[in-house]
Amino acid sequence: MSDQILLNTEKDIPYQPISLGSMEWNKTGTWRYLRPRFDNKVSPCNEGCPAGQDIEAAMVLIGKGRVLEAWDLFKEENPFPGVCGRVCYHPCESSCNRAEFDEAVSINALERFMADTAFKHGRRVGLKREKKKEKVAIIGSGPAGLTCAYHLARLGYGATVFEALPVLGGMLRVGIPEYRLPKKVLEAEIDQILEMGVNTEINTRFGENLLQKDLKEYAAVFLALGNHVSKRLGIPGEDGDWAMSGVEFLRKISLGKEVPLGKRVVIIGGGNTAIDTARTAQRLGAKPSILYRRTREEMPAFPAEIHEAEEEGIDISFLVSPVRLFLEDGVKKLECVKNRLGPPDEDGRRRPVEVKGSNFLLEVDQVFTAIGEDADLTALPKKIGIENHAIPTDERGATKQEGVFAGGDIIQQPHTVVHAIGSGKRAAIFIDCFLQNKKWERVFDAVRIGERGSLSMRRYLLDEKEWETKSTKTVRLQDLNLDYFEPKKRKRPTKAPMAKRQGTFEEVNIGFPEETAVAEAQRCFNCGVCNLCDNCYIFCPDVAIRKENGNNVIDYDHCKGCGICVEECPRDAMIMEEEGR
Amino acid sequence: MKKIMVGNHAVSWGVMLSRAEVISAYPITPQTSIVEELSVLCADGRLKAKFIPVESEHSAMACVIGASAAGVRTFTATSSQGLALMHEMLHWASGSRLPIVMANVNRSLGSPFNIWGEQSDSLAQRDTGWLQIYCESNQEVLDTVIQAFKIAEKVLLPVMVVLDAFVLSHTAEPVDIPDGNIVGQFLPAYKPQFRIDPQDPRTFACFAPPDFFMEFRYKMQKAMLESQAVCKEVDGQFGEIFGRGYGLVEAYRCEGADLILMTAGAITSTARVAVDALREKGRKVGLLKLRLFRPFPKDEVLEVIRHAEKVAVVDRSLSLGLGGIFAHELRAAMCNEPVRPPIYSYITGLGGRDTTLQTINEIVYQTYERSEPDEQSIWIGMRG
């Protein structure tokens, strides 16, 4: 900065009124009464992701072609990007501010693209911490259990996963069909978890060949048993040999077993299991139809899944309930009754009411029930306390028994893969707190994303000193300066041609190529996070925002507090505050 | 080499010999042929200057200010209305300390509208910080233009070379054209200390608040006062090299004079003839030619008139409410002198009214007649 020039006598002054120096010495910063500050806030996609992934940062990286680094970032939080990129119900896209503006960013497809690219390059994850002496037992190798094991291993603990089935993966392996989630994708990601040094024991069922006393050598336990017991219809004939639960069917098929089908296959239910059962049956040669007791609006299955099923020619009948299954003259029959919608249920959906006298008969070869699943919690100790078919837990995922945590479908939370993953990570964090005697209340504020989001392992792993006081404000569309954004059509992934969707289990969703992915990631608004668009630098009338090592830095000696930078920031990554005096 | 040329062309040739680099002017009678001749000299290639034909005199001065600040030798010319229009920029030029040379052909200022000779126009600008030199002959005009550049570039103040409308500007006289190379040695290339240059970026003509403005004016005043010595020095050098010196003032037959006339400009020639005739008749009359008017060469003037009994100042100018301007300048210069002659003020020849031998004689007669000067200027040559 230049100095003030002192001209004490007339002789010091030049004969011509010319300048001798610059105005830089003049600290116009003293004029201000408001001051700007760079203030990264929370992107709504990050807050909306139950697995706590830094989606916004990943979009930036993919948009620059740095796909593998984006994958690294996702793997800090979630070991299953390839799985999620195929089966997640993407609440991130519903939270995306772009959805209100034109169309949401195809985050889900980009997650899949990242994972596929990493797989192609053989990219692996690095370990985080030095080994600790404690061991943790994880009951169940579904998404919750494996995620918990992954994070505990990265924290340095010895993790052992006990699995009742002969294969790892839980519902991912035996509940979701191949055409939605190819086994080789799942197995590749499970392998990366095992590479962390996680031990596994398959064919080990808690309550049978694994008892409570066997777990005494473990410093903590994570229960992630999952919901594998199909709910009963409660109608006569449902235990017959031509009636099976959808989950049992899908499990058998995924383990390579044969199931007699016939042609006329009827699936009762409206959730993803029902849809998966129908589409699997179709591929095996049957002509399935789905019966659902309410209407399409109330169907709990993901809309995309329903749509794909209909594309594949699967028939769905609404407002139909089963009455009884029986044999008549050697023909398997299913008696049904039509419904109408009455007043709403406890869960807000309108309850189906039988229309008296509307019964009709269907001739069937096989009936599948898929009206929901419950957990088998009979082997758990009474102390845990079961409520509503679920284990009660606090916000850490801790049960009433000290040292025992729970997650996944067996606790009170939405039954989705991504919620399971989130609960597995959460348990890992608080098992670490439990074992290291850390104050867990502080941890929540430091690692929660926004005010209502999930937890970030990356933040948890930072030095406590670095648990920076970041803004917890989530940026909404009205916070953005839309002058800088133009509507642009969303890129959607392609699907396999219909020929590949009949009779084969080839993956239906194909994804998209790199240029498309990069272009789509560039549609991300980067809500709340500076991406060096340089608007603040360009528009400053006082040259008070300068470049230092590529970053923008505010020169508070000269900033007059006009506020143009904050106003013109497209993504609300700055804030104007009162000047403290 | 001798040439017959009108006063305006003498200006042009003086400018050409001085190798001015940027010229900007707007036509006004009786200045027009200065610029016309300069256009011919440029077109012939005898003068390598850029000529900017601006759309007003105000722009003409702004233009040469810009060019001078860029570090080149500049020239403009104007008269009466044009000079008045330039007034704002005359201040700007001198305050910026730019060595601009301008020829002003003395003409009256309307209204009423009049195109003939009078000295009020240049004298009305006497506060603007420009040096003013009044010429008596076309030769003097050419020589003074060359001297003016040298003076201006030394003292860093602009210089106005003044000549009478029509009597000099449009009247042909023999003029000795000095050799260009020798002029080049007398007046080398202009090298300013500061100039507009991206290699040394500065702001010129800065905004100067109260805590600096006075110092700049003080410096200008000092330069103005010191310029008197410079004018003398340059005139002396010119005289040595070219054989023609004019001095800051000229005393003509003032030895033992009891009445001294004071004139400036072409009227001096008429006065010389009158003085000769009067001396023939035994009158002890002398003539003081005032050449340098700004800064007022008080000491040199006093030297000449100190022992006279009366001084009669012939003014072809009028400051309304005050009177003849040279007379009042002289009165003001003399006011604290212990020994000073009474100063009689006469106004004549306004608006181009002819000033003849008769006019001078009348003035001499009136001066002898009156025992003391009137406070107000006396008007000579009026109707009825």
Added chain:
Amino acid sequence: MYEMKELMYSGHLACAGCGATIAMRYALKALGEQTAVVIPACCWSIINGPFPYTALKVPLIHTAFETGASTASGVKAGLEARGDTETTVAAWVGDGGTFDIGIQALSGAAERNDDIIYFCYDNEAYMNTGIQRSSATPFGTWTTTTPSNHPKNQPKKNMMEIMAAHRIPYAATCSVAFPDDMMGKVRKAKSIRGTKFIHIYSPCPTGWKAPSSMAIKIARLAVHSKIFPLYEVEYGDRFNINIAPKNIPVMEYLRMQGRFNHLTEDQIRGIQETVDREWERLLKKALD
């Protein structure tokens, strides 16, 4: 954009949020160091700071109010006379010094096709002397000499048409909300010999009674509401519109500024009609 050198210092005396300084910053970035700027009386005479300081890294000469174009012509002639044909000479003048008192000098320079770039940064009033009306003030505006109960009764003078009529090689409008457009035009002007006129829309939060943070937003709205379209004219003949406006109603633009608070609905409708009509005329010229 940050690769282009900063040729303006911090610490200058402009009001917070001044559009004229943003405009100067872009102009100098596009012109580069080999530039000399001529500044007659206007806000920038003060913004630059007093003796002995300056706020620019290029030579600058202050001059009298009406002499922007003529002094610039002189500087250019002087530089060329001493052998410098590279330095760009720019006159940097406010709307008062361009539309009113300086129009004669500008017309003279344009007629002679003197090789200067004449920038008019237009804040639509005599801001430096305290927000008095100029002929660049739009119809219906409050200023200190056109109070709210008697706002300016005449339309804004169309300076671009006047410059087009001079058939100069290049004239263009710019807005501080469109930096790339402006700098491209300045660079283009620099490459042309002759008189170039750049009319920059320069919001003045102080004089327009708007928050200091709104300068860019207002400048953008002005373009998209067709109040100040961005276009170029070559030789008075070829019109080229640079940014297609989004046809935002002028109401949105007007209500951001306190200087229009007193306008009635009828007046606003009248303004919208005028703006639409002028736009149609411009469009027709561009299509020819």
